[in-house]
Amino acid sequence: IIILSRLRGVDPHIVHLVSEIYRGITMYIVTEKGKTDPINICAGVRQGDPMSPLLFSLxxxxxxxxxxxxxxxFHHGxxxxxxxxxxxxLVxxxxxxxxxxxxxxxLEIFCELTGLQTHREK
Incomplete structure (x- = not known):
């Protein structure tokens, strides 16, 4: 997403801001024995983040x-x-x-190149 932002001419300050927001994101899983160690998140966008739809569109x-x-x-109008x-x-x-x-x-070629995955059943 950062590379695409630069290629699409997004202001460098915005690209830097997004990079900083997404740097060092971790999560953990709560089990009956407690929390796991932090797990680094290296791909995707944050669930529920207002910026996520814009980043995904990019x-x-x-x-x-x-x-x-x-x-x-198909042709229409x-x-x-x-x-x-x-x-x-996406439909x-x-x-x-x-x-x-x-x-x-x-779509399959794009997914192979980018690592995006589809959920056809949706």
Whole structure:
């Protein structure tokens, strides 16, 4: 997310601020025997953080640009529609199984490159 922020021209002060906010994040698990040692969190965005939807959108932007350029959607009102994205939800759209298969391939490649994971059952 930090690298993407720089590439997208986000003000360096904002990039630094986000880096500092996300530096050294830990969690622990409470068991019947007590708390575990701290566990470092090295990926993802904070659950419930008001900044998380914006950061996730920034992380998803390269995928949406690639899908717009190379994906297969359906045409409506002169526009090609390939996906709908909101907060941390994404819906791929197409007019045929072949088109959807193409879009899924683009998504799978993006996930492999970035480490993002999908939850198809949602």
């Amino acid at each position: 992380a998803l932007d390269p995928f949406l640009c690639k899908l717009e350029a190379e994906g297969k959607g 002169g526009f090609k529609v390939t996906a709908m994205a909101s907060a941390d939800n 791929l759209l197409s007019d045929s199984w072949d088109s959807m298969s193409c879009n899924i391939t683009i």
